[in-house]
Amino acid sequence: MNNRVVITGLGVVAPNGTGIAAFSEAIKKGRSGIRYDEQLAALKFSCQIAGMPEVPVTLQQQYFEELELKQLSSSGIIYGVIAGMQAWADAGLPLTGDTPDWDSGTIFGAGSSGVDKFREAIYKVDDLQVRRLGSTAVTQTMASGISAFLGGKLGLGNQVTTNSSACTTGAESVLLAYERIKYGYAKRMLAGSTADSGPYIWGGFDAMKVSTFKHNEQPEAGSRPMSATASGIVPGSGAGALLLESLDSALERGAVIYAEVLGGNINSGGQRNGGSMTAPNPAAVQRCIVAALQQAGVQPGDIDLVNGHLTATGKDAEEIANWCTALQRKGKDFPYINALKSMVGHCLSASGSIELVAVALQLKEGFVSPNINCEDLHPDIQALVDRERIPEQLLYKDINLVAKASFGFGDVNACIILQKYLQP
Amino acid sequence: MDKETFIEQLREIVRPYAKNQEALATIDLSTDFIKDLKINSANLVDVILDVEEKYDIVIQNEEMERMLDVQAAFDIVQTKLSEK
Numbered sequence: 001m002n003n004r005v006v007i008t009g010l011g012v013v014a015p016n017g018t019g020i021a022a023f024s025e026a027i028k029k030g031r032s033g034i035r036y037d038e039q040l041a042a043l044k045f046s047c048q049i050a051g052m053p054e055v056p057v058t059l060q061q062q063y064f065e066e067l068e069l070k071q072l073s074s075s076g077i078i079y080g081v082i083a084g085m086q087a088w089a090d091a092g093l094p095l096t097g098d099t100p101d102w103d104s105g106t107i108f109g110a111g112s113s114g115v116d117k118f119r120e121a122i123y124k125v126d127d128l129q130v131r132r133l134g135s136t137a138v139t140q141t142m143a144s145g146i147s148a149f150l151g152g153k154l155g156l157g158n159q160v161t162t163n164s165s166a167c168t169t170g171a172e173s174v175l176l177a178y179e180r181i182k183y184g185y186a187k188r189m190l191a192g193s194t195a196d197s198g199p200y201i202w203g204g205f206d207a208m209k210v211s212t213f214k215h216n217e218q219p220e221a222g223s224r225p226m227s228a229t230a231s232g233i234v235p236g237s238g239a240g241a242l243l244l245e246s247l248d249s250a251l252e253r254g255a256v257i258y259a260e261v262l263g264g265n266i267n268s269g270g271q272r273n274g275g276s277m278t279a280p281n282p283a284a285v286q287r288c289i290v291a292a293l294q295q296a297g298v299q300p301g302d303i304d305l306v307n308g309h310l311t312a313t314g315k316d317a318e319e320i321a322n323w324c325t326a327l328q329r330k331g332k333d334f335p336y337i338n339a340l341k342s343m344v345g346h347c348l349s350a351s352g353s354i355e356l357v358a359v360a361l362q363l364k365e366g367f368v369s370p371n372i373n374c375e376d377l378h379p380d381i382q383a384l385v386d387r388e389r390i391p392e393q394l395l396y397k398d399i400n401l402v403a404k405a406s407f408g409f410g411d412v413n414a415c416i417i418l419q420k421y422l423q424p
Numbered sequence: 425m426d427k428e429t430f431i432e433q434l435r436e437i438v439r440p441y442a443k444n445q446e447a448l449a450t451i452d453l454s455t456d457f458i459k460d461l462k463i464n465s466a467n468l469v470d471v472i473l474d475v476e477e478k479y480d481i482v483i484q485n486e487e488m489e490r491m492l493d494v495q496a497a498f499d500i501v502q503t504k505l506s507e508k
Binding site: 066067070071132134135 | 440441466467469470473
């Protein structure tokens with residue numbers, strides 16, 4: 001089996017827009033979703049700004065039963081279910097009746113699950129009140145909580161699982177789903193990933209000093225990938241979802257196709273040669289990109305747009321250098337660059353899937369979204385890539401091939417190649 | 425507490441959990457939580473926690489096991505309240 005795989009549905013819950021229409025408008029306008037966070041300030045965080053999506057109760061009521069909402073305190077499950085069900089509906093797929101849809105499954109990733117629910121449970125257990133945990137402490141805090149919720153709501157009868165690989169999670173979920181369809185084990189897979197919000201997720205990053213503490217007064221200018229004044233990540237959260245489907249199934253259904261997934265690669269630097277728990281081995285990053293191109297059958301010179309990991313730490317210049325080496329392109333010859341985190345912050349386990357939703361929109365509609373907060377481009381990046389390849393304004397332009405990479409703690413990497421699909 | 429008052433109060437407690445809202449309108453002492461009201465068995469512990477909260481009582485494991493219908497719930501709550 002060697003099925004072609006396409007994207008036929010998108011859903012997103014991002015700090016700068018919930019739903020495809022709002023998100024698409026936000027990324028075209030270069031709108032930041034980073035806000036001052038009073039809770040982080042009250043808790044004496046160094047970084048008091050964050051990217052938190054808006055999910056009003058009226059929106060939640062469209063996706064959850066009253067009983068579910070009564071007990072729900074896992075923000076990651078709220079974001080993931082909304083994004084996932086949006087993607088399902090966007091693909092024009094029905095909600096099944098009594099029979100599971102044996103041909104559809106989900107690989108929906110998460111970095112952790114239900115940390116606020118877990119906190120409630122811990123307080124009760126320590127207070128000798130284990131009997132008062134209620135019936136949902138397990139389902140909201142198990143790592144696979146998000147895929148279990150989606151599987152039930154959509155009646156999925158194929159594989160239902162959650163992957164977890166830190167900030168590579170979202171990109172990895174799409175590649176795992178792609179492989180499952182390519183080899184004929186499923187016709188449709190809902191891929192994506194989610195990340196909880198809040199101080200109990202972000203505190204560890206604050207303690208590691210990887211979050212910026214220099215922009216509490218100017219939240220929207222805080223996430224500065226590729227900037228000379230980049231000073232750390234702005235923590236974010238949310239979920240992105242992509243409905244992957246065999247080309248045959250999509251054509252049979254007459255579905256709208258956003259883009260084709262040509263292939264990709266997942267690897268690890270083994271925490272060797274400069275790689276560590278928290279830093280990537282450059283050779284592994286380059287190898288991942290090169291292998292992704294080979295697997296997709298694409299020449300480096302044909303890539304039109306690079307959607308980077310680009311987190312706004314001191315590592316951005318090194319990432320660009322890795323892209324230059326892997327693609328053997330630099331200066332004016334380098335592809336356009338997207339640094340979506342400039343608008344949404346670092347959405348951690350959700351970052352890859354939210355960024356892939358942005359890529360699919362750019363391929364479908366033919367534009368390059370602007371990069372904000374890099375007016376003072378880092379000199380090391382300026383030396384590698386021509387300024388014009390890092391647009392600060394929206395460009396309407398036909399994009400054919402995109403390389404998207406994500407890197408994560410544990411020295412793990414993923415790179416995906418997406419192509420525009422010309423629909424007859 | 426009389427039977428009618430208890431049933432009225434219990435109706436409100438189980439309302440969010442009952443999948444069969446029609447049966448909820450006509451509950452009496454013989455109503456079974458799972459068979460008649462179609463409450464998910466996993467949610468029975470939530471019903472019991474809500475009952476405990478409403479009447480400020482603590483229901484033991486053995487009592488939980490047999491609290492499967494309105495009659496059992498009524499008996500258990502009556503006993504607990506009389507012990508207070």
